[in-house]
Amino acid sequence: MTKSVFLDRDGALVEDVGYHHKLEDFKLIPNVVEGLRLLKTFKLIIVTNQSGIGRGFYKMEDFENFSNHLIQELKKHNIKIEKIYVCPHKPEDNCECRKPKAKLIKDAEKDFDIDLSKSFMIGDKRIDIEMGHNAGCKSILVLTGNGMKEKENSEANYVARDLLDAAKWILSEE
Ligand SMILES: [Mg+2]
Numbered sequence: 491m492t493k494s495v496f497l498d499r500d501g502a503l504v505e506d507v508g509y510h511h512k513l514e515d516f517k518l519i520p521n522v523v524e525g526l527r528l529l530k531t532f533k534l535i536i537v538t539n540q541s542g543i544g545r546g547f548y549k550m551e552d553f554e555n556f557s558n559h560l561i562q563e564l565k566k567h568n569i570k571i572e573k574i575y576v577c578p579h580k581p582e583d584n585c586e587c588r589k590p591k592a593k594l595i596k597d598a599e600k601d602f603d604i605d606l607s608k609s610f611m612i613g614d615k616r617i618d619i620e621m622g623h624n625a626g627c628k629s630i631l632v633l634t635g636n637g638m639k640e641k642e643n644s645e646a647n648y649v650a651r652d653l654l655d656a657a658k659w660i661l662s663e664e
């Protein structure tokens with residue numbers, strides 16, 4: 491069994507400009523590289539809601555191009571993202587995979603034989619925190635992206651300034 495850090499994409503890794511999918515909008519959030527570098531012993535997996543696909547704002551292909559660019563940028567810093575799990579549906583679709591449901595993490599658990607009790611979820615919204623808890627992981631809210639707006643009443647195990655702060659907390663919990 492292995493342990494994992496599940497990562498929200500928009501607002502946690504890349505700047506969230508709203509339904510973004512164009513490479514010209516790609517911007518890593520400060521301290522993301524520094525934080526992910528500390529998490530060498532964890533499998534890094536992205537879990538993301540992309541209702542913009544279901545709403546027809548952009549296509550799965552656009553999402554994949556943007557995500558692949560992110561993976562390649564991180565690879566330049568020797569950071570490996572194992573896989574990206576995505577929910578492309580609209581909230582009103584009532585699908586099984588949209589955060590805060592745990593399905594995306596549960597799929598990863600099977601694919602990579604992950605011990606969720608030793609794993610963490612990091613995101614900038616309450617749904618990320620809930621998703622982590624629904625899956626049996628500890629959850630960290632980062633104050634990047636929408637984090638400042640979302641921190642009231644969040645049930646996060648830790649509230650981190652950014653991804654570097656989150657990574658340091660994870661290591662201290664081990
Ligand atoms: Mg987010």
Ligand SMILES: [Zn+2]
Nearest residue numbers: 577579585587
């Ligand atoms: Zn879905």
